[in-house]
Amino acid sequence: MKYIRYSRYTGEPADSVDLEELIKRLGDFFLQSGFESQYYGVSEFDPDKTMEALRQAILRALAEGDLLPEDLLEQLTKEGSPQSDKELRDLIDRLIQRMMEEGYINGPPPQVTAPPEKAPRGHLGEGRDAQNQARFEITDKTIDFLGFRTLKELLGSLGKSSFGRHDTRELSTGVESGGISRKYEFGDTLNLDISSTLFNAVRREGAKVPIVLDYPDLMVHQCEYQSSCATVLMLDCSHSMILYGEDRFTPAKRVALALSHLIRTQYPGDSLHLVLFHDSAEEVPLGELARVQVGPYYTNTREGLRLAQRILSQQKKDMRQIVMITDGKPSALTLEDGRIYKNAFGLDPLVVTQTLEEVAKCRKSGIMINTFMLASDYSLVHFVQKVAEICRGKAYFTTPYTLGQYLLMDYMSKKTRHIH
Numbered sequence: 001m002k003y004i005r006y007s008r009y010t011g012e013p014a015d016s017v018d019l020e021e022l023i024k025r026l027g028d029f030f031l032q033s034g035f036e037s038q039y040y041g042v043s044e045f046d047p048d049k050t051m052e053a054l055r056q057a058i059l060r061a062l063a064e065g066d067l068l069p070e071d072l073l074e075q076l077t078k079e080g081s082p083q084s085d086k087e088l089r090d091l092i093d094r095l096i097q098r099m100m101e102e103g104y105i106n107g108p109p110p111q112v113t114a115p116p117e118k119a120p121r122g123h124l125g126e127g128r129d130a131q132n133q134a135r136f137e138i139t140d141k142t143i144d145f146l147g148f149r150t151l152k153e154l155l156g157s158l159g160k161s162s163f164g165r166h167d168t169r170e171l172s173t174g175v176e177s178g179g180i181s182r183k184y185e186f187g188d189t190l191n192l193d194i195s196s197t198l199f200n201a202v203r204r205e206g207a208k209v210p211i212v213l214d215y216p217d218l219m220v221h222q223c224e225y226q227s228s229c230a231t232v233l234m235l236d237c238s239h240s241m242i243l244y245g246e247d248r249f250t251p252a253k254r255v256a257l258a259l260s261h262l263i264r265t266q267y268p269g270d271s272l273h274l275v276l277f278h279d280s281a282e283e284v285p286l287g288e289l290a291r292v293q294v295g296p297y298y299t300n301t302r303e304g305l306r307l308a309q310r311i312l313s314q315q316k317k318d319m320r321q322i323v324m325i326t327d328g329k330p331s332a333l334t335l336e337d338g339r340i341y342k343n344a345f346g347l348d349p350l351v352v353t354q355t356l357e358e359v360a361k362c363r364k365s366g367i368m369i370n371t372f373m374l375a376s377d378y379s380l381v382h383f384v385q386k387v388a389e390i391c392r393g394k395a396y397f398t399t400p401y402t403l404g405q406y407l408l409m410d411y412m413s414k415k416t417r418h419i420h
Contacts, residue, residue: 147257230315277304
């Protein structure tokens with residue numbers, strides 16, 4: 001007699017992988033800025049990311065452990081076993097499929113080929129090589145998720161669990177009561193103090209029913225006045241940000257994503273714009289930040305400041321500031337006729353003078369500049385201190401590893417219009 005043996009369905013191994021943890025581990029791969037290509041070549045760290053490079057990145061993430069059971073991972077990575085190689089590749093392909101289904105990446109577009117009768121005879125198909133070279137794009141969901149995880153890690157290291165808006169020492173009428181009540185004035189938020197309002201009416205008319213309210217009876221709660229802030233984040237993307245054996249640009253991108261997430265979720269009245277400065281300067285949508293690579297070579301700080309001023313001049317906010325992240329001295333200048341003057345050797349007097357003049361214009365416009373310097377050369381330190389002195393801003397000398405903590409602490413502590 002024939003027997004059929006049933007066992008419990010345990011599902012595919014790829015379905016048990018925590019996809020959010022996998023995306024977090026792939027963060028450096030998604031955000032890489034060209035640093036690795038100097039040492040490993042462009043195949044694995046090509047900015048136009050290929051599916052094969054993604055497979056290799058997923059394999060490295062799995063090898064770090066905790067995403068799969070140890071015995072299963074050991075079985076799949078066993079060398080010299082064709083069956084294990086096939087199962088591992090199927091597992092990675094399934095993970096890529098899950099990433100597409102949940103909106104973390106966009107796969108390659110469908111391909112259209114000529115009908116068989118029109119194809120040349122003896123022509124071989126492109127096969128797996130073409131699939132391996134197919135490109136993918138990370139989505140806004142991935143960018144937002146990486147920003148959230150970076151922000152969570154940075155705030156965890158700061159020992160903070162929650163934060164509010166930009167508080168000031170002024171009082172206004174609002175939803176949250178934080179002070180004594182006062183008489184209602186035209187234009188106030190109608191957040192009535194009911195007890196005080198009724199008391200005024202009873203005191204004026206006496207205790208009778210119905211209670212007749214009049215305009216002078218109205219009392220409103222006072223709360224701390226919370227200001228809004230317009231910020232331009234200036235990122236130095238000159239070639240020095242990935243030279244000297246250290247990637248300084250990818251951590252800066254992570255911090256920019258975290259700052260964007262912070263502003264969108266906790267400071268909805270604020271605005272954030274991104275300016276990249278190199279030989280020249282350009283505004284880049286925050287959604288494109290993850291795809292930005294370093295280059296060209298020089299640092300045109302003045303042009304970045306000019307563009308930032310034009311952006312902030314259109315913002316009607318209580319506070320306006322520029323947050324500049326750089327690792328080098330200004331070495332380029334846009335001349336009146338549009339040509340770029342470049343000098344990478346030392347602090348060029350012409351470049352430095354005109355850059356500091358632009359800093360003075362920011363101060364006259366009421367724009368504060370906070371500078372985060374990722375280098376410690378004496379001449380650079382002196383230049384950054386001069387910038388802070390002119391615009392009465394702040395200067396931080398930090399590293400790519402502590403940049404996020406310093407920047408976020410400064411942003412969240414900007415609580416008053418005037419620093420006392």
